[in-house]
Structures are given as structure tokens and as C-alpha cells.
Amino acid sequence: MTLIAAKDTPATDTRAPEKAERPQGYWHGVAKRVLRDKATMFCLLVLLLMFLAIVFAPLIAPYDPYVGSIARRLKPVGTPGYLLGTDELGRDMLTRLLYGGRLSWFIGIMPVAIAFVIGSSLGIIAGFAGGWLNMLIMRATDVFYAFPSVLLAVAVSGALGPGIFNAILALTLVFIPPLIRISESTTAGVRALDYVEAARATGAGPFTIIRVHVLPNVMGPIFVYATGLISVAMILGAGLSFLGLGTRPPEAEWGLMLNTLRTSLYNKPLLAMLPGICIFVTSICFNMVSDGLRGAMEVKN
Amino acid sequence: MIFYIVRRVLYSIPIALSVGLVCFLLVYISPGDPISAIAPPDAPAEMITQLRRDYGLDKPLPEQFAIWLGRVVQGDLGRSLSTGRPVWGEVSVALKNTVSLAVAACTLAFAIGTLLGGLAAAFRDTWVDRIAMTFAVAGVSVPHYWLGMLLVAVFAVTFPLAPSMGAGPGGTFVWDWAHLPFLILPMVTLSAIPLGLVARTVRGTVIEILHQEFITTLRGKGLRSGGILLHVAKNAAPSVLAVMGLQLGYLMGGSILVETVFSWPGTGFLLNSAIFQRDIPLLQGTILVLALLFVALNLVVDLGQALLDPRIKR
Amino acid sequence: MSALQSQSQPLVKVRDLNVAFVSKEATLHAVNGVDFDLAPKETLCILGESGSGKSVTLRSLMRLHPPRRTRITGTIQVDGTDIVAASERELSSIRGRLVSMIFQEPMTALDPVFTIGKQITETIRRHEGVSHQEAQRRALDLLELVQIPSARQRLDAYPHELSGGLRQRAMIAVALSVRPKLLLADEPTTALDATVQIQVLLLLKRIQAELGMGVIFVTHDLGVAGEIADRIAVMYAGRFIEEAPAEALLEAPEHPYVEGLLGATVTPASRGRRLTAIPGSPPNLRTLPVGCAFAPRCTSAEPNCRAAVPDLRALAPDRTVRCIHPAGLRPSMPPAMAFAAEERAP
Numbered sequence: 001m002t003l004i005a006a007k008d009t010p011a012t013d014t015r016a017p018e019k020a021e022r023p024q025g026y027w028h029g030v031a032k033r034v035l036r037d038k039a040t041m042f043c044l045l046v047l048l049l050m051f052l053a054i055v056f057a058p059l060i061a062p063y064d065p066y067v068g069s070i071a072r073r074l075k076p077v078g079t080p081g082y083l084l085g086t087d088e089l090g091r092d093m094l095t096r097l098l099y100g101g102r103l104s105w106f107i108g109i110m111p112v113a114i115a116f117v118i119g120s121s122l123g124i125i126a127g128f129a130g131g132w133l134n135m136l137i138m139r140a141t142d143v144f145y146a147f148p149s150v151l152l153a154v155a156v157s158g159a160l161g162p163g164i165f166n167a168i169l170a171l172t173l174v175f176i177p178p179l180i181r182i183s184e185s186t187t188a189g190v191r192a193l194d195y196v197e198a199a200r201a202t203g204a205g206p207f208t209i210i211r212v213h214v215l216p217n218v219m220g221p222i223f224v225y226a227t228g229l230i231s232v233a234m235i236l237g238a239g240l241s242f243l244g245l246g247t248r249p250p251e252a253e254w255g256l257m258l259n260t261l262r263t264s265l266y267n268k269p270l271l272a273m274l275p276g277i278c279i280f281v282t283s284i285c286f287n288m289v290s291d292g293l294r295g296a297m298e299v300k301n
Numbered sequence: 302m303i304f305y306i307v308r309r310v311l312y313s314i315p316i317a318l319s320v321g322l323v324c325f326l327l328v329y330i331s332p333g334d335p336i337s338a339i340a341p342p343d344a345p346a347e348m349i350t351q352l353r354r355d356y357g358l359d360k361p362l363p364e365q366f367a368i369w370l371g372r373v374v375q376g377d378l379g380r381s382l383s384t385g386r387p388v389w390g391e392v393s394v395a396l397k398n399t400v401s402l403a404v405a406a407c408t409l410a411f412a413i414g415t416l417l418g419g420l421a422a423a424f425r426d427t428w429v430d431r432i433a434m435t436f437a438v439a440g441v442s443v444p445h446y447w448l449g450m451l452l453v454a455v456f457a458v459t460f461p462l463a464p465s466m467g468a469g470p471g472g473t474f475v476w477d478w479a480h481l482p483f484l485i486l487p488m489v490t491l492s493a494i495p496l497g498l499v500a501r502t503v504r505g506t507v508i509e510i511l512h513q514e515f516i517t518t519l520r521g522k523g524l525r526s527g528g529i530l531l532h533v534a535k536n537a538a539p540s541v542l543a544v545m546g547l548q549l550g551y552l553m554g555g556s557i558l559v560e561t562v563f564s565w566p567g568t569g570f571l572l573n574s575a576i577f578q579r580d581i582p583l584l585q586g587t588i589l590v591l592a593l594l595f596v597a598l599n600l601v602v603d604l605g606q607a608l609l610d611p612r613i614k615r
Numbered sequence: 616m617s618a619l620q621s622q623s624q625p626l627v628k629v630r631d632l633n634v635a636f637v638s639k640e641a642t643l644h645a646v647n648g649v650d651f652d653l654a655p656k657e658t659l660c661i662l663g664e665s666g667s668g669k670s671v672t673l674r675s676l677m678r679l680h681p682p683r684r685t686r687i688t689g690t691i692q693v694d695g696t697d698i699v700a701a702s703e704r705e706l707s708s709i710r711g712r713l714v715s716m717i718f719q720e721p722m723t724a725l726d727p728v729f730t731i732g733k734q735i736t737e738t739i740r741r742h743e744g745v746s747h748q749e750a751q752r753r754a755l756d757l758l759e760l761v762q763i764p765s766a767r768q769r770l771d772a773y774p775h776e777l778s779g780g781l782r783q784r785a786m787i788a789v790a791l792s793v794r795p796k797l798l799l800a801d802e803p804t805t806a807l808d809a810t811v812q813i814q815v816l817l818l819l820k821r822i823q824a825e826l827g828m829g830v831i832f833v834t835h836d837l838g839v840a841g842e843i844a845d846r847i848a849v850m851y852a853g854r855f856i857e858e859a860p861a862e863a864l865l866e867a868p869e870h871p872y873v874e875g876l877l878g879a880t881v882t883p884a885s886r887g888r889r890l891t892a893i894p895g896s897p898p899n900l901r902t903l904p905v906g907c908a909f910a911p912r913c914t915s916a917e918p919n920c921r922a923a924v925p926d927l928r929a930l931a932p933d934r935t936v937r938c939i940h941p942a943g944l945r946p947s948m949p950p951a952m953a954f955a956a957e958e959r960a961p
Binding site for chain 2: 677679706707708709710711712715716718720723724725726727728729737738741742773775789792
């Protein structure tokens with residue numbers, strides 16, 4: 001990091017070339033740093049494997065996720081033929097975890113993706129336009145900031161009633177305000193840079209400036225911030241299902257599975273913990289990847 | 302300073318009004334005729350007409366909002382459909398339990414989070430830092446309702462050390478020895494997320510402060526570590542306290558999952574039953590109270606920050 | 616070093632000082648074999664551009680570098696105390712009491728959330744353990760010493776509430792809290808407006824005479840150096856390349872680099888003449904050239920210059936230069952043209 005204490009000991013010689021080849025060199029450098037970061041790469045690998053497993057769930061899963069038998073309910077982890085045991089209705093856990101991942105990932109990623117599109121557009125507009133438009137958008141955002149996020153999600157999906165689309169709608173509403181704020185502040189920061197001022201002075205139109213100067217500089221940080229939100233969305237989305245507000249039985253979803261297995265917590269604790277472990281692993285990996293990316297994008301060295 | 306306080310207080314009025322509007326509209330986004338949210342399902346037709354007039358539901362929306370607001374300002378949040386009791390009474394009892402839990406969890410998170418973050422910053426890039434930060438990332442990434450279940454499985458089932466259901470004798474939490482054991486597991490569970498966030502904030506803030514030039518000045522004056530720590534703490538205090546204040550608010554509004562896991566008789570538990578009994582007045586009232594509390598807390602945090610940090614414009 | 620013999624008992628004695636900053640990627644040689652003495656009550660100015668190692672040298676006198684990454688070798692004695700060998704504990708009682716320091720930018724060098732008064736009293740109480748009231752009283756005296764108007768109110772002011780000039784005076788007051796024998800000043804006037812700059816310099820001069828401190832003053836500004844220094848040492852790439860009494864150096868510089876510096880400065884005498892800039896840029900401290908570090912930019916460089924680092928030569932009892940052909944010994948016709956073809960960009 002900081003090699004030297006004294007302010008005026010040199011690092012000048014490294015600065016000039018970096019700036020000249022910024023567009024390619026910068027992302028190249030980021031990629032190189034990410035590749036060298038073992039923890040981030042490991043988490044990326046875990047996420048990739050999980051993603052493949054849930055995409056190809058129909059091929060991998062040994063059983064039907066909806067068919068079970070009361071006769072073989074709550075088999076412990078490690079039962080021959082049922083590697084991860086069976087749930088309270090005798091359905092294979094491994095199968096249901098694989099299928100459950102599809103819905104959990106969907107509920108985790110969709111709201112963030114939609115909020116990313118809406119939030120970053122509004123935020124960039126607010127940050128770039130300034131003035132009354134900025135005022136309007138940011139004050140509206142403040143109102144949603146007046147609700148703690150979990151409460152907002154519960155309020156909206158509670159009023160709308162249970163169901164996966166209501167849950168996604170509620171979560172999207174939760175994630176738009178923070179994405180607006182981060183986009184607004186990043187854009188306002190870029191807009192104030194000298195070279196954007198210079199572009200404006202040479203008569204470039206607002207759309208050209210946004211496309212050429214603003215977007216390439218702000219999308220990175222906003223995207224990294226959004227990947228961090230996926231972790232929150234996973235926990236919250238599964239949480240809504242856990243409360244009975246998201247997906248409904250007999251659908252397989254990690255939060256819902258955690259809820260229905262709750263009664264078995266006392267006699268089969270390990271089994272009841274399994275869906276939670278899946279949520280935890282996914283969420284921690286998204287967080288670590290987000291942190292790793294943010295670290296790699298900070299060009300302080 | 303007075304000017305800043307007045308301005309900040311005035312600014313929370315429109316925010317509070319907008320929060321009221323959102324809560325008011327909750328009834329309208331819920332499916333079905335709003336009257337079905339107020340009237341019992343088997344109410345006769347004339348009773349429904351009567352109710353419609355009583356509640357002003359035959360009037361235009363803005364007027365309805367004004368009427369509703371007028372009642373709320375007087376402390377009338379309507380009556381619960383399931384119990385028939387005033388919503389405010391139900392909420393105020395539950396709120397006490399939620400605040401006790403949130404304050405306890407927040408204190409725990411603050412103590413351990415500050416310690417972890419401070420150690421990580423002091424021993425930056427060593428194994429201490431790495432362990433502390435792994436702990437912090439786990440804290441912010443853990444599905445806390447699952448952590449609650451895990452703690453129940455371990456400390457209530459396998460090694461029965463602490464109770465895992467309810468708030469203790471009498472069904473409501475009081476700060477005494479008989480009730481304290483009931484607080485332990487929900488408190489630890491609820492503290493996971495703020496603990497992680499505080500640890501990361503403290504680490505980031507302290508590292509930033511340690512890089513500032515005045516730290517060199519302090520070393521140059523011959524101050525020992527203790528004296529320098531005092532300066533670091535006072536510089537870090539505003540931002541750490543801001544995070545803490547916000548987290549306290551998030552915990553109060555977001556304890557629904559943990560309260561459900563531990564059957565803690567707080568606002569979250571109340572919300573949960575309101576949702577499943579489609580008790581819309583209760584849902585609306587609880588959310589309004591929690592959100593207004595959050596607005597008030599934000600105000601206190603901002604003012605506190607201004608008091609702590611002489612650089613903020615007065 | 617024979618040329619350096621000055622008064623009998625120097626306040627500061629530095630011999631063969633080397634400072635390097637070590638990281639995984641590279642080792643940065645910031646200071647490479649510096650020797651000097653400072654007599655009590657004397658003012659030495661270390662002059663150099665950014666990255667010359669002047670600030671690093673200064674900070675070595677109280678070992679203020681980040682301890683884990685810094686390698687210091689050589690001898691540093693301040694008032695007979697060995698700084699290089701001192702433990703962290705010993706250092707902390709030397710710092711602020713025997714040696715103290717003022718910085719370039721008082722806005723960042725003062726703690727923004729502590730009052731000026733508190734920042735002075737904590738130093739006094741750290742070193743002398745006096746009562747709060749006593750420390751408060753002395754802090755007031757100090758603010759009056761540095762001529763801060765309405766000093767009593769200013770004790771309770773925060774740094775951002777003062778103007779730049781007053782802030783720097785407050786910084787000086789903090790440094791003088793316990794009357795150190797040696798004051799280190801790291802470009803203390805660079806961040807100030809020109810008019811305020813001269814006021815602060817005059818203040819420093821007056822206080823030095825009053826308290827009888829030794830002062831080492833680091834600057835890149837020849838004018839400032841001429842104003843305050845008894846002696847001037849010029850640094851380049853971590854080495855002292857010329858050291859002389861202030862007037863002598865400014866009137867007749869010996870090293871081509873110093874000549875270049877003077878040529879690039881506006882003085883009343885330069886009216887009507889064209890200013891000349893030194894070509895090229897300072898060397899990279901990660902990969903220093905074998906010979907004279909200035910050779911790649913020097914118009915009088917010859918192959919010998921690039922073969923080995925020139926020794927310090929004594930041109931007079933109080934004057935040294937690290938150059939093979941200092942101005943005084945050069946033939947009247949400058950050999951610059953002859954070697955111009957050989958010159959390459961660094």
C-alpha cells in the first residue's frame with residue numbers, strides 16, 4: 001500500500017503511463033488483481049458450481065422434488081439412497097435443495113437486477129442533471145429510506161399477500177433507494193471531474209457525455225455495490241418465504257424449507273439446518289466476491 | 302448550531318408525513334375492497350354501508366388521508382380486527398419488548414464489533430485482521446433466522462443452557478433476573494448483522510484515521526499508544542455512532558424474523574399475526590409506529606453527530 | 616567529513632545515514648549516506664525538490680517513519696542521545712520534549728476534533744505531568760508567544776475555525792509546548808499565502824533567537840532558505856550534494872544542480888535575463904544510477920561522473936560539494952556542448 005510516509009517521496013514515475021492507457025489497462029489490472037485474490041476466486045468457483053448444479057437440477061437430482069412418502073419421512077443425513085436424508089413429507093432433501101436453489105437464487109437476483117436497472121437510471125439522471133430533478137428524485141428516495149429495509153419488505157409483501165411475485169416486487173422496492181443513492185453520488189463525483197468539465201466546454205451534448213464519460217466510470221462501482229446487495233436479497237427473500245410470505249408449499253425454496261423443517265429442529269437438528277447452510281454459503285460468497293471486486297477496483301496502489 | 306437543529310427537525314416533518322402516506326396507502330395496495338379490511342367477513346350489508354360512512358371510505362382519497370391523519374395525530378390507530386382492541390394498545394405493549402431486545406442486541410454488537418474492528422485495524426494485514434474480518438463477513442452474510450435456529454438446536458436442545466421460547470414469565474419482558482435468560486439467544490442472534498457491520502465500519506474508519514497526518518504529529522509530540530487511541534476514538538466516534546444508531550433502527554423494524562423464531566412477543570410477532578389474520582389496521586398501525594420511530598431515531602443520530610463532530614456546520 | 620568540523624559539541628550529529636522503505640515489490644532508497652552536524656542555536660536549511668529525501672532525513676531525527684517498513688542505518692545523535700538505537704519508549708519521551716516538529720499543512724497535521732488548547736496542554740502534561748490549570752496557563756502563554764490575537768478565546772477554537780496563518784502559528788505553539796532544544800520544520804510555510812509566509816518566517820526566526828533552539832528547516836524554496844538559514848544543504852536523490860553557509864551558496868553555487876536551481880529562480884538580479892529550466896526529471900529511487908544521480912540531467916557530465924558516486928570534496932573549511940568539476944574548478948569554457956550528444960533521457 002503506502003510505501004512511504006513522507007508526502008514528497010516519489011511515486012510520480014508510475015503515474016503517467018497508467019493514465020494514458022486507462023480504458024484497457026484499468027480493467028486488465030482489475031482482472032489481474034481478482035485472479036490473484038485466492039479467497040475471491042474460491043467464492044466465485046463455489047458460486048459457479050452452485051449455479052451449474054441448480055441449472056442442471058433435473059439432470060442431477062435423483063428424485064422428483066414433489067413426490068414423497070410419509071413412510072420414509074425425516075430420514076437422517078447419510079441414509080443410503082437419500083444422501084442428505086428426507087424432509088417432513090418424505091421427499092429427498094438433496095433433490096429439494098437443488099430445486100430450491102432455483103427459486104432462492106431467482107428471488108435473490110431478480111429484485112437486485114430490476115432495482116439495478118431502475119435505480120441506476122434514476123440515480124445517474126439525478127446525479128447528472130442536478131437541480132430540481134435531483135431534488136425530486138432524492139427526496140422521494142429519502143421517504144423510502146425512512147423505513148428499515150426488512151420492515152418495508154414485510155409491509156409491502158404483507159399487504160399484497162403471499163406469493164413469489166409479490167415478494168419480488170417488495171424486494172425490488174427495497175433495493176431501488178440504495179441503488180439510486182450510490183448511483184447519484186458516483187455520478188455527481190464523475191461529473192465534477194475536470195475532464196468532464198472539459199468535454200462540456202468543448203460542446204459535447206449531455207447524452208454524449210453520459211455515454212462516453214459517465215457510464216464507463218460509474219457502472220463498475222454501481223455493479224459491485226449491487227453484487228453485495230444480492231447477498232442481502234438472498235437472506236431477505238428466503239426470510240420472506242420463511243415467514244410464509246414468499247413462495248408457498250409444495251414449492252421447494254430454501255427459506256420455506258427452513259420454515260417447514262422448523263418443527264423437526266428438536267429431533268433432527270442437522271437435517272433442519274441444511275437449507276440455511278445453503279443460504280449462508282451463497283450469501284457469504286456473494287459478499288466476498290463483492291468485497292474482492294471492490295478491493296480490486298480501488299486503484300490506490 | 303440552533304439553526305442546524307431547527308432545520309433538521311423541520312426536515313423530518315415532510316418525511317414523517319410521507320411515511321404516513323405510504324402506510325395509509327398500504328390498505329389500498331392490499332387486494333380487495335378496503336372495507337373488507339375493516340369489517341368482519343360476515344358483516345351484514347347495512348353494517349358495511351355504515352362502516353364505509355364512518356371511516357369516510359365514500360370520500361375521495363386525499364380527503365380520506367386527511368381524516369386518517371387527523372385520527373393518527375390524536376393517537377387513534379383504529380381497532381384490531383382479530384382482538385377488537387385499540388391498535389395503539391397492542392403496539393405499545395409489543396414495542397417495549399422489541400425495544401428491549403433491540404437495545405440489548407445493539408449494545409452487544411457495539412461492544413464486540415468495536416473490539417473486532419479496532420483489533421483488525423491495529424493489526425492490519427496480519428492473521429488477527431483476517432480472522433476478525435472473516436467473522437465480520439460471516440456476521441453480515443448469515444441468515445439470522447437460521448442462526449437463531451442453530452442456537453436453539455445447540456443451546457436449548459443439545460446443551461440446555463438457555464430458554465428458546467418467549468420472553469419469560471408473564472409473557473412480556475422485564476429487566477430482572479427471571480427474564481434475563483430468555484433474552485440471551487434472541488439477543489445474540491439479532492446482534493450478528495450489526496456486529497459485522499460495526500466491525501467493518503470501525504476497521505475502515507480507524508485505518509483511514511491512522512493514515513492521516515495528525516497521527517504523525519501526535520507521535521511527534523511523544524504521545525504513547527493510549528493517548529493516540531483517545532484521538533482515534535474521538536475522530537471515529539461520529540461515524541461509528543451513526544452506523545450504530547441506524548442499526549438500532551433496523552433492528553427494531555427488522556426483528557420480525559428473529560421474533561418469529563423465538564416467539565418473542567414484540568412488534569415483529571405482532572406483524573406476523575397481523576399478516577396471517579389479514580388484520581390490516583393492526584399491520585398498518587404497527588408499521589406506522591415502527592417507521593416513525595425510525596425517522597425519530599435518524600433525527601437523533603444526525604443531531605448527535607453534529608454535537609460530536611465540531612466540523613459539521615453549525 | 617573533515618570539512619564538517621564546527622563547534623565543539625554539536626546538537627545534532629548524523630553520520631552515514633541511510634533510510635530505505637521496504638515493501639514486497641520494491642525497496643526504495645530514500646536517503647543514501649547523509650552526514651551533517653548542527654550546532655546549538657544554528658539553523659540549517661535542507662533544500663531539495665520533491666523526492667530528494669529531505670523530509671525523510673528530517674523525520675529520521677525523531678524516527679517518525681512507519682516502523683515496520685523502514686530500514687534505518689548509520690548514526691543519529693541528538694544532544695548525545697542515540698536515536699537509531701533508542702527503544703520506542705525512549706523515543707516517545709524524546710519526541711516533543713527534546714525534538715519537536717512542525718508540518719507543512721496545519722489543517723491535516725492538527726487533530727480536527729480537538730481544540731487548539733487541548734492539543735497544546737496534552738503535550739505539556741505528557742512530558743511534565745503538571746496540573747490541568749498549570750498546563751492551561753502555559754498554553755495561553757504559548758499562544759501569546761506565537762502572536763495569536765485574542766489568545767484566550769482561541770484556546771477553545773478548533774483548527775478549522777482559524778485562518779491558515781493562525782493555524783500554522785498554533786501548530787508552532789504545539790511544537791514549542793515544552794521548549795525543545797531542536798525544532799524540525801517540514802516546509803512549514805509552503806501552504807501559506809506569500810504575505811503570511813514571511814510573517815511566519817519572521818516569527819520562527821524571532822522565537823528561535825528567544826528560545827535558543829537549533830532548527831532544521833526543510834524547503835524547496837530558495838527564497839525561504841535564504842531568509843532563514845545560517846547554512847544550506849542541498850539534497851538530490853537522497854544525498855547531500857552541496858553544503859555551505861547560506862550567503863556563500865546563494866552567491867556562488869558549486870554544484871551544477873544548484874546552479875540550475877538558481878538559474879530557474881526569479882530574483883531581482885535576474886531581471887531581463889531568461890530563466891533556464893533544468894532538463895529531465897529526478898531519478899527513480901528504486902533504481903538509482905551507479906554514478907552521480909544528477910549526471911543524466913547535467914550539462915557538464917563526463918564519463919567519470921557515471922562511473923561512481925563522486926566523493927564529497929571540501930572546497931573551504933565550511934563548504935563541501937559532491938561533484939567532480941564544481942563551478943570553482945571548472946575551465947572557463949563550459950564543456951556542456953561537448954557532451955550534449957552523449958546525453959540520454961533517463
